Amino acid sequence: MEPREAATVMLLRNRNGSGVEVFMLRRNLALDFVGGAYVFPGGAVDPHDGTVAGDASLFAGSDVACSQVLGLPNLGSRFWVAAIRECFEEAGILIASRNGSVLSFDDAEERVLFDGYRRALNSKETSFEAILRAEGLRLEVEGVVYFAHWITPEGAPRRYDTRFFVAAAPEHQVGLHDNGETVANVWIAPGDALERYRAGDFDLILPTIKNLEALDRYPDVASALADARTFRDLPAIAPRMLMEDGELRVLLPGEEG
Secondary structure (H helix, E strand, O other): OOOEEEEEEEEEEEOOOOOEEEEEEEEOOOOOOOOOOEEOOEEEOOHHHHHHHOOOOOEOOOHHHHHHHHOOOOOOHHHHHHHHHHHHHHHOOOOEEEOOEEOOOOOHHHHHHHHHHHHHHHOOOOOHHHHHHHHOEEEOOOOOEEEEEEEOOOOOOOOEEEEEEEEEOOOOOOOOOOOOOEEEEEEEOHHHHHHHHHHOOOOOOHHHHHHHHHHOOOOOHHHHHHHHOOOOOOOOEOOEEEEEOOEEEEEOOOOOO
């Protein structure tokens, strides 16, 4: 099975004291794919994402620059659009600007308006492009920084070629699960999420674990973004599944086997 292109965004905010917190959603236990696991907002790249990325009035970025960062010949900008769109669909947080100002939901009427847009988008009554045009919005891609690249192992029932991004959560926007694909949400320090996982009460999958480990070393959001901006030629991490003595093992590059 060929992996499907996907994008996910790790929304960060500063923790009281030191360190960062990341926004996570719990997937519905009834879902076939990683049901019950805590994940970052994200999903598959949609064909319409390329349309948004190709319009300079909607997308504040260059496809040449985006593709170069991802190591692609072209169309890399679609991944940024997908990450921001999925973040809005799944978490209700929209990383965009209007007339040069970052979108804020501190106004109650605006918050209600975009709650309605989100519901309409998830029910396929409208498109992401239509929402952006109706509200005069432009996607803020400068603050969404490429962080990691994971590919689901061969043999998995579903495979994704996923680009991970990191971004500061916009002020005055509050994340919320959709009560459909996701049933809970939490702002949590990466180290706390890992401790709860080891204690058995916070289900995680391997790429999420490894990205939480990476985020746990940063003292604040600014340092996480600054460090990510220095990354060059990020390798695709493609684990391998191996049956050993009747048990399934997942091996990372460099591990024996």
